Amino acid sequence: xxxxxxxxxxxxxxxxxxxxSIVAExxxxxxxxxxxxxxxxxxxxxxxxxxRLVGKFMAPAVLAxxxxxxxxxxxxxIPISGAVADAALNLGRVLPTFFGRPAAKDHxxxxxxxxxxxxxxxxxxxxxxxxxxAIVEDAVTQGGAAMQAVKLAQGAGCEVVLVICLVERxxxxxxxxxxxxxxxxxxxxxxxxxxxxxxxxxxxxxxxxASAPPR
Numbered sequence: 001x002x003x004x005x006x007x008x009x010x011x012x013x014x015x016x017x018x019x020x021s022i023v024a025e026x027x028x029x030x031x032x033x034x035x036x037x038x039x040x041x042x043x044x045x046x047x048x049x050x051x052r053l054v055g056k057f058m059a060p061a062v063l064a065x066x067x068x069x070x071x072x073x074x075x076x077x078i079p080i081s082g083a084v085a086d087a088a089l090n091l092g093r094v095l096p097t098f099f100g101r102p103a104a105k106d107h108x109x110x111x112x113x114x115x116x117x118x119x120x121x122x123x124x125x126x127x128x129x130x131x132x133x134a135i136v137e138d139a140v141t142q143g144g145a146a147m148q149a150v151k152l153a154q155g156a157g158c159e160v161v162l163v164i165c166l167v168e169r170x171x172x173x174x175x176x177x178x179x180x181x182x183x184x185x186x187x188x189x190x191x192x193x194x195x196x197x198x199x200x201x202x203x204x205x206x207x208x209x210a211s212a213p214p215r
Contacts, residue, residue, distance in 0.1 A: 055083030129157025
């Protein structure tokens with residue numbers, strides 16, 4: 001069975017192989033900026049093997065934040081939220097998921113709803129005032145999608161206790177969340193040349209996982 005450190009290296013290698021493309025000519029990003037590399041993290045978050053690893057490495061930070069639910073803006077957050085929830089369940093914790101839409105639904109009984117969420121154990125709505133939630137995202141450049149998810153959750157009265165992403169690009173979008181008082185974490189980050197690096201906090205976390213006694 002591979003160690004947590006070996007699994008982390010496996011996930012890093014998968015992102016490098018499948019998600020990051022160095023391009024000869026600058027490409028325009030979703031944020032509107034231009035870059036000499038492109039990172040499409042969905043190529044691993046939609047893969048069951050790598051999604052399991054993403055969940056395994058994100059779940060400890062999400063649980064430590066005190067989050068009672070995990071979600072983000074569709075569609076980038078949905079596979080990650082599910083992976084984190086599965087990993088949390090393996091740790092004996094139930095962490096329901098939700099996702100927000102860029103625009104309200106135009107059909108169905110909840111036509112005006114911008115957030116879809118799992119059932120809540122007490123029968124009330126999962127997303128409600130006072131609920132502590134974590135926001136997940138596949139990649140953060142300037143943080144637009146994750147920030148929209150934060151605002152949707154806060155607009156519903158929730159407390160956003162963490163934003164965490166798989167890859168933070170070199171533009172440093174994570175700083176936007178810290179500026180408004182929302183903790184930000186990442187598993188990996190890229191430099192301007194497109195090279196991928198493991199976040200130092202994650203290295204410490206995984207080293208602790210590797211030295212922990214088996215459950």
